[in-house]
Amino acid sequence: MLPALVVFGVFVVAPMIDGAWISLFAWDGVTVGHWVGLSNYREALVDPLVREAFGHSLVLVGFYAVLPITIGLFLTALMTHARVRGGAAVRTIIFLPQVLAAVVVGVAWKWLYDPSGPINSLLGAVGLSSLEHTWLGDFSTALPAVGVIGTWVTTGLCLVLFVAGVQRIPLSRYEAARVDGAGPVREFFAVTLPGLRNELAVAMSLSVITALRAFDIIFVTTKGGPGNATTVPSLLIYQRAFITGEVGSAAAIGAMMGAIILLLSVVITRVVEERR
């Protein structure tokens, strides 16, 4: 365990401390910085752009966590109730996006969303041209459009977790439920859902964290635009650290984001996971 902890200390804890330290300086990344105490944090808290970015993160939690978990549970219920033929193939296909590099996913969806791309062409072909949109370029659709990519990616992970979890639930419970005359809906809420508490906690932690630190897909597709419609905290960190030379401010936003993620993970684990 000692070597593991040393690696953890050098590559995780030390950079974290270093990051927190830098957040107390005004530093452009190349010349010598100077001490500013907590003012990077104060400025970040009142910066409307930072607030907007955290608001967008909240929306993304809906797309990256709530939707995939709901869809995953629904598919799991279907699969446990009726033995779907080719279920393994379905699982594999839905899990595939997890395997792809996020940049590949982003580039592919950018093409799908193009004003003259497949999605609009399809809508036009079935006579729904009124629904055609500049998906990534329109202020009202850009954030949901990016969110849907997240849903597409995360659903597979949730499904695989849940399907594996269901196999741990003793068959006798399902038999008992059926003897008591429970229908599929009742069975889901009485047997499947309670049996999946641990998997649910894992799925929620992972997907919420993915949502909050979403960067790659947004960077590849919209770079935070149009305007600031898809700007998220991690994008601001990148911009401030590498483009605009506000490394202290970037570190402060990073520290805040880290604290929020840590807090949420603890809450999710405490509330959802089964007590032993």
Added chain:
Amino acid sequence: MMIHMHPRLFVSLACLTAVLALPACGTPGASGGSVSQPSGAVSTGFDTTKQVTLTMWDTENSPGPSKAEDELIQRFEQTYPNVTVKRVVKEFNSYMDTIKLAASSSDAPDVFQGNEGSVDRALVKAHLIVPLDGYAKAYGWDTRFGSSAALNPLRWSSDGTQWGVGRLWGIAQKAEVLGAFYNKATLQRLGLQVPTTFDQFQQSLAVAKSKGVPPIMVGNLDRWPMGHVFMVLQARFDQAASISNWTYGHAGATFDTAGTRKAATVLQQWSDKGYFENGFNGVSQDNATARFANGEGLYFITGPWSNQTFAGRLGDGVGFFPLPSLDGTPGAPTTGSLSLPFHISSHSQNPAVAAAFINFITDRNAAKVVIRNGDLPAANPGAAAVDPNSSLAAIAAAWSEKAKAGTLTPYLDWATPTMGETLFGGLQQLSENRETPADFAAAVQQDWVKTHS
């Protein structure tokens, strides 16, 4: 697993971690590398017997320009067999995001491109590049690019606070002038002539729109392309001196002028009337460029770096003109400058070789290679080098006309480190009618005041 650990072990590990982290906790940026400054007189020679490897970073990633760099490197290596040049090329955005960090590392590239404005300011301030005045004198760079004033955007005071004066920190290989590329066949099919006044230009947009041809192709998903459309419009309606003063950060300058607001209003009207291609805020610039090269649309407003992409497909079927003036008089202001400068790293072990190299890739012979690959060189190679019917000939003519008249205006995003984000994000808002021209001008000025007050 932590929970089961013996408390004493845990404490000692925590201490170990803290100790490991401590060395990092100095003042960030305080441990700068050693800086070599050329002392005394500088000559053009270097030791041609010693094996030397030069590392070069650049962002000339478009097909034509990239080929030109490879060709020039090959020629240099043939001329000086003891030198090997290792080239690293990246796309513009990721290049500009990483170059400052790369330059500050101890194995920084010997030669690399910077960017006028905030990138160069940071490089000078942090002493990451060396002043080139000695080499400029020895190699005659002062007179290579028309007038020595052409090099002013590459001059900074040694502390990086004053721009346009002081020592010379880089030289450029190419020149840039923004204007409208047009599809000659489409223009003719629409029954139009090359417009000679701004009104005629706007009329041609209306005609194209009415006949179902996208008037202006632009891929603004990348955010910066509309910036160039706005800059040429601003140069049309605002005073050139006012734009320059503002960009160079002169006290009392303002973006919030009647001319700027007029330019923003025109851009918004063009968007309202559908003069930009359908869904332009959701189209990538690569995509828009490729489709224009395949014959879609009438105009494409951009700079010479895209010329080879267009001319490679359309040949002499693509033309170029700078946006015409209101009354049709020639020489009206437009956005343009020497392109991204080449610098020599202060960490370079072979600054004399590096100087010989950047001299080699920017001289008149290099200019011919640049032209052959469809781009506009900074050094004048003489008119004979360019096919007179090509778009490149028109670009070269526009450049020399504006340079001679002194009516080139700088890129607005040079003004502050955050200006790219502010300006380009603002233009997306403006073009979608989510911001008024007045609010747009005020927001951009607010960014400027944060840096220059």
